[in-house]
Amino acid sequence: MKKIEAIIREERLEPVRKALELAGFAGLTVTEVSGRGKQKGVPLQWRVGEYRVEFLPKLKLEMICHDDDCQVAVDAIVKAARTGRIGDGKIFIMPVEQVVRIRTGETGSEAV
Amino acid sequence: MKKIEAIIREERLEPVRKALELAGFAGLTVTEVSGRGKQKGVPLQWRVGEYRVEFLPKLKLEMICHDDDCQVAVDAIVKAARTGRIGDGKIFIMPVEQVVRIRTGETGSEAV
Amino acid sequence: MKKIEAIIREERLEPVRKALELAGFAGLTVTEVSGRGKQKGVPLQWRVGEYRVEFLPKLKLEMICHDDDCQVAVDAIVKAARTGRIGDGKIFIMPVEQVVRIRTGETGSEAV
Numbered sequence A, B, C: 001m002k003k004i005e006a007i008i009r010e011e012r013l014e015p016v017r018k019a020l021e022l023a024g025f026a027g028l029t030v031t032e033v034s035g036r037g038k039q040k041g042v043p044l045q046w047r048v049g050e051y052r053v054e055f056l057p058k059l060k061l062e063m064i065c066h067d068d069d070c071q072v073a074v075d076a077i078v079k080a081a082r083t084g085r086i087g088d089g090k091i092f093i094m095p096v097e098q099v100v101r102i103r104t105g106e107t108g109s110e111a112v
């Protein structure tokens, strides 16, 4: 199993959720985060000069999936989250050793 | 070392925290998240028809523990978080390569 | 690639951000969390007796970096986050298998 973590723009949540659902993925966890990328925040012009916003609001999506489904999910997220402008976000994939469904006690692949 | 991530109902935090404490686990990090599982949100009856809440508020617990303690912790969480109804949550276990206690600089097992 | 997760005091975010920037790290994701460590919360004296705050507000920093940069980043975080008092926080390092920059589709090392 894998964990896909995607940091995306807030306004791309709905398109990403729909794209994932269409691709067959239901389970998803969303967290409100603040972030900065390569450009280190955003410079804003203000009356008194330049001002830098160090962190911008983003959403973190977390999705556990089977190894074989990982690429399909990543492709769906990239396509639905992309605007082409800087700040579109990042995806990270990590190994997951075990999954448990609390209600049933199921583990492993069937618990995903 | 392992990282246990548990997505649970908000109202099960207190029972889970107590169960973990009883089992000897103190360190814990909690994040407010929104999520959906296999059932893809929750359908609600509303005057004008059916309405679907795509994401429900949940809590994410993160706990770093020694490899040998992992199963005991998972069992404690499952037992204290379960209500038997859909939406009880999920547990994910991931590998952790290094731990550092910032105050002392301790690393590895003694830093957990 | 690695993921560095650091739980720090809220008031150490600015020093840590600056230390990471000085060390050449720009990308960073921050989440508001609540946590407890070895001391299991904080006992407070109140008129009617002792009262225990189970969870304290903390910040979780997440940073993906190249394997070779990991130690430099951890050292920068430890130095900038430390006050010497209990509750300074913890750092966890996890393996990351893949990184994707959503805007460009770049993957792996160049996407970090």
Ligand SMILES: Nc1ncnc2c1ncn2[C@@H]1O[C@H](COP(=O)(O)OP(=O)(O)OP(=O)(O)O)[C@@H](O)[C@H]1O
Pocket (backbone or CB within 6 Å): A007, A034, A035, A036, A037, A038, A039, A056, A058, A085, A086, A087, A088, A089, A090, C026, C027, C028, C029, C030, C062, C063, C064, C065, C101, C103, C104, C111, C112
């Ligand atoms: N190395 C990183 N570690 C952790 N989080 C990161 C990292 N890089 C980016 N992020 C997160 O992703 C969000 C969006 O990053 P962003 O899309 O600006 O990345 P980028 O590498 O600068 O790409 P671009 O050039 O397209 O802007 C950031 O606000 C931050 O939350």
Ligand SMILES: Nc1ncnc2c1ncn2[C@@H]1O[C@H](COP(=O)(O)OP(=O)(O)OP(=O)(O)O)[C@@H](O)[C@H]1O
Pocket (backbone or CB within 6 Å): A026, A027, A028, A029, A030, A062, A063, A064, A065, A101, A103, A104, A111, A112, B007, B034, B035, B036, B037, B038, B039, B056, B058, B085, B086, B087, B088, B089, B090
């Ligand atoms: N595959 C997944 N990836 C990421 N988060 C998930 C996943 N599945 C569930 N979650 C998280 O766990 C929460 C609770 O999920 P839930 O208990 O409904 O899982 P389920 O598989 O539908 O099990 P049940 O049939 O018992 O409802 C969700 O709101 C979401 O935050």
Ligand SMILES: Nc1ncnc2c1ncn2[C@@H]1O[C@H](COP(=O)(O)OP(=O)(O)OP(=O)(O)O)[C@@H](O)[C@H]1O
Pocket (backbone or CB within 6 Å): B026, B027, B028, B029, B030, B062, B063, B064, B065, B101, B103, B104, B111, B112, C007, C034, C035, C036, C037, C038, C039, C056, C058, C085, C086, C087, C088, C089, C090
């Ligand atoms: N084992 C753990 N698992 C998950 N989170 C932890 C763990 N230990 C600590 N944390 C997180 O780190 C925060 C700070 O912990 P803290 O610095 O008190 O750790 P500690 O081990 O008690 O060290 P110290 O003795 O210096 O206080 C906690 O509030 C919690 O969010």
Ligand SMILES: [Mg+2]
Pocket (backbone or CB within 6 Å): A036, A037, A038, A039, A040, A086, A087, A088
């Ligand atoms: Mg950027």
Ligand SMILES: [Mg+2]
Pocket (backbone or CB within 6 Å): B036, B037, B038, B039, B040, B086, B087, B088
């Ligand atoms: Mg469900």
Ligand SMILES: [Mg+2]
Pocket (backbone or CB within 6 Å): C036, C037, C038, C039, C040, C086, C087, C088
């Ligand atoms: Mg402590």
